[in-house]
Amino acid sequence: MIKDRDIVAGCKADKPKSQRLLYDRYCRMVMGVALRYSQNQVEAEDLVQEIFIKIFTKIQQLNDEITLTSWIHQIATHTCIDMLRAKKRPLTIPYEEMPNEIGDMNCNYYDDIPTEKLLAFIQDLPEGCRTVFNLCVIDGLSYEEAAAMLSCSETTLRAQCCKARKILKKKIENYEKTY
Template sequence: MFQIELVEKCKLNDREAQLKLYRQYCDGMLGVAMRFVKNYDDAEDVVQESFIKAFQRIEQFKGEVTFGAWLKRIVVNGCIDFLKSKNQRTVELNESYLHITDEQDWHVEEGITLEEVKKSIEELPDKYRYVVQLFLVEGYDHSEIAQIMNITEAASRTRLLRGKIQLKESLKDSAYGTGS
């Protein structure tokens, strides 16, 4: 059955179609959530809540993007809301879920480990960390980040630039042993 047919059946509250979509996207969305929240149980909770929200709001899905992209935005927003509600200062990134997108001016000095990159991202202030993670890890563009974070595109660009500068400085300090 095609994805659009499943979505249309979900709009009619077809439980079997909902289960098929859930099974199709559950693991991928769990990977997205794991990049934001600290542990598997919290990530599972966010994903479950996101699917509930998605099925409750399925009428809002117009097919302008894939269902997966639409659902991913719901999951990302759920993760950010979860972190804000828990007032968490760190985001644990599991290596098996980490996929940094290509970016022209992004490179890491030789000898910097993935653990050091993860630690440096975790130490960024929230307003920079979320934008850096959405852009570099999740692959969102500034327009999408602006919508997710409820900020302007200019603010997204500025926060990314400042976050990357802080991240690079932190990694440089780490590479040359000048950090704490």
């Protein structure tokens, strides 16, 4: 088993073999991130391409191989957000859509919903909601950090997050009812 350190060293020397090894080892993780931030498989794969190109071109900036996983994760999320920015889809939501009350965010859940289904729920979310939900809930960033990344106000993020939760809760409840 080749160590991450050797792979990184190879990638820093622009060796195609090492790049392939790095890709083989981390493509599934990157794909997982990309899927959450995108609407479908095709879009996710486009994102994965961009992410890996960025990883290979910026690997010189990686100082410590120990942080490789989190570094790749970071690159992945940043690339996803950059892609959304490039598409110029607004992250803000109109005032009338703002949720006026924060309801009960607990729902009946029996651990029987497959991950693919949950992923589909996320992917079905509106673009802005999805990004915020991914950043703030799943990737665990604080609203402050996320606001800096997305260059919008914290209030907007909270609202987006609320909206996402509401939609997701409805979907889960519907799913539980039908099955």
